Amino acid sequence: MSEITVTEHEIRPYFDMEGFMTLSQESRLGGATLERLCKLWEEWMPQLRVCEIKTAKISYLAVWLPESVEQQVDAAWEKSPSDGWQDNNLAQYMCMAAVQEVLPQVEDAGCAPAPRPTEALREALSGLGLEYREDAPTLNRRFALVTHYPFKGGCEICHLQSNCPKGQGKSEAASVVLPGYEQGADE
Numbered sequence: 001m002s003e004i005t006v007t008e009h010e011i012r013p014y015f016d017m018e019g020f021m022t023l024s025q026e027s028r029l030g031g032a033t034l035e036r037l038c039k040l041w042e043e044w045m046p047q048l049r050v051c052e053i054k055t056a057k058i059s060y061l062a063v064w065l066p067e068s069v070e071q072q073v074d075a076a077w078e079k080s081p082s083d084g085w086q087d088n089n090l091a092q093y094m095c096m097a098a099v100q101e102v103l104p105q106v107e108d109a110g111c112a113p114a115p116r117p118t119e120a121l122r123e124a125l126s127g128l129g130l131e132y133r134e135d136a137p138t139l140n141r142r143f144a145l146v147t148h149y150p151f152k153g154g155c156e157i158c159h160l161q162s163n164c165p166k167g168q169g170k171s172e173a174a175s176v177v178l179p180g181y182e183q184g185a186d187e
Contacts, residue, residue, distance in 0.1 A: 004055050004124045011050040011063075013097035015041045023096075024089040036083070037090055044069055044091065050098050051128060052149055055120035063098045064130060064144030065091055073142075091143040099147065109154030112147040116159045121146070 015038060021029065029037070044065060053060040069091055077084025099112050106112045115121065117132050125131060131140045137159055139146065148157070155161055 004053065004120060004127075006124060006128065007052045007054075009050045009052060009102065011048070011098045011101050012045055013094065013101050016097065019097065020090065020093045023093050024086060026086075033086065037086060040072075040087060040090055041094065044094060048094060048098060049128070050102065053121065053124045053146075055118070055124065058115070058118070058121075059149045060115060060121060060124075060146050061099065061102055061149035062125065062128065062130065062144070062146045063095045064139070064141050065095065067141065070142045095143050095145060099145065103147070103149065103151045105151040106147070109151075111154040111158060112145055113152075113154060113156075113158035114160045115146060115148055 017029070017034070020037070021027070047066050047069060049062070049064050049066075051062045053062055073084060073087045073091060076087040096106075096112070100107045103112070114137070117137055122132055125139070125146070130144060130146075132138065133140055
């Protein structure tokens with residue numbers, strides 16, 4: 001296999017309440033909710049991993065939160081669907097805020113395109129505890145992403161384009177469909 005180098009970056013994005021509310025599709029947050037989310041942000045921040053991965057020809061940026069954060073989010077869903085929804089969005093937002101701090105072009109493009117999972121990339125990610133799923137070109141961590149580094153373009157270069165609502169020109173499509181809001185449910 002070709003030489004692979006991994007450089008960890010200490011990226012600590014700030015909690016932008018407006019950005020979080022946009023992602024969450026919230027128009028307002030109560031004080032207790034905001035306080036809870038800020039505490040989670042501080043708790044999860046030291047667990048956020050941001051690594052530059054260099055293979056022979058291509059460089060990538062990998063950003064993820066560990067399985068323990070997934071378990072916390074799952075527990076929140078069991079106690080309160082509202083808290084679970086917000087905690088899930090917070091973890092997603094933290095990962096995207098880190099990507100946007102390193103690659104500000106991602107915010108303008110509206111996409112952190114997924115690269116084709118090469119053998120070198122698979123090997124490097126495996127060494128970091130991240131792996132591609134056997135049956136899909138997605139990672140084994142829920143709050144994780146890999147994109148090209150430096151920025152190379154938006155949706156047009158994404159390996160997942162054929163499976164992405166935005167990549168299919170359906171940018172109004174939500175990434176999460178809540179029960180009762182399925183297409184045709186109001187008929």
